[in-house]
Amino acid sequence: MKFALVDKNKLEAAKGLTGLCPSCGSELIAKCGTFKINHWAHKGIRNCDPWWENETEWHRQWKGYFDPEWQEFVHKDNKTGEKHIADIFTPNELVIEFQHSHLNPTERTSRERFYKKMIWVVNGTRLKTDYSRFCKRQATNSIFFPRHVSSISLPEECLPKDWIRSSVPVVIDFQGIENQNEIEHDRKFLYCILPIKLETHSYMVGLNRDVFVERLKIDGLFEELMKLTNEVKLLHQRQQSMAQSELMNQFIRGRMPSSRKRL
Numbered sequence: 001m002k003f004a005l006v007d008k009n010k011l012e013a014a015k016g017l018t019g020l021c022p023s024c025g026s027e028l029i030a031k032c033g034t035f036k037i038n039h040w041a042h043k044g045i046r047n048c049d050p051w052w053e054n055e056t057e058w059h060r061q062w063k064g065y066f067d068p069e070w071q072e073f074v075h076k077d078n079k080t081g082e083k084h085i086a087d088i089f090t091p092n093e094l095v096i097e098f099q100h101s102h103l104n105p106t107e108r109t110s111r112e113r114f115y116k117k118m119i120w121v122v123n124g125t126r127l128k129t130d131y132s133r134f135c136k137r138q139a140t141n142s143i144f145f146p147r148h149v150s151s152i153s154l155p156e157e158c159l160p161k162d163w164i165r166s167s168v169p170v171v172i173d174f175q176g177i178e179n180q181n182e183i184e185h186d187r188k189f190l191y192c193i194l195p196i197k198l199e200t201h202s203y204m205v206g207l208n209r210d211v212f213v214e215r216l217k218i219d220g221l222f223e224e225l226m227k228l229t230n231e232v233k234l235l236h237q238r239q240q241s242m243a244q245s246e247l248m249n250q251f252i253r254g255r256m257p258s259s260r261k262r263l
Helices: 057-063 105-115 129-135 209-216 221-255
Strands: 003-006 009-012 018-020 027-031 039-042 071-076 083-089 095-099 118-123 139-144 148-153 170-173 190-198 201-207
Touching: 057 083, 057 095, 083 105, 095 105, 105 118, 118 221, 190 221, 201 209, 201 221, 209 221
Parallel strands: 095 118, 118 170
Antiparallel strands: 003 009, 003 018, 018 027, 027 039, 071 083, 083 095, 139 148, 148 201, 170 190, 190 201
């Protein structure tokens, strides 16, 4: 954990400090070594949130874009009492979760159901082959609303497989913690997989990194991405309906008697 409560203040780990877990209230110890980033840990092996994972420098870099008060927010379901620590919880009640390690699809679904209004940001540099697979994608332009949207055929072959069936937007970060001046041009952008898969296609929109971060700080981005998803779905349905109508017309024309047929 990045933060603990020290004399009721939210503080980062530093040598000599002890604090309390903002979720379960148990004692935390500041871990400040040479090889790992400074962090707070529960005494012993206790972990009050089964969804929590060890943080990387990539996690900290993303969290650092946001106000400390938004970070590691204890999110509680008042009906069931279930609670989890969200990486980011904005004043507009949007949850942003940063995911580096592999995530079981069942747990991914559970998190999406619990948080509801959320956006994933996934580290696309964890597996060395992910970006090279992504570069081989076959994408076609489908619509413009308001940004360029690509239709990705056979997404299982070029997108991270664990994320193409998510029910919320998934943003892939292929830059990681590398310097922008030292990477390929396409890796400087973020790529949002929209929460819709139609037949053999997924849909994706490219995002400017700085604009994305700023938009997360104000209201509306989640709603805009979900609206865009609905636009894609309606467009697909319209295209399917037109195709079926054309097939029906061809069938009818094939069954109609020719005007030259003798009576």
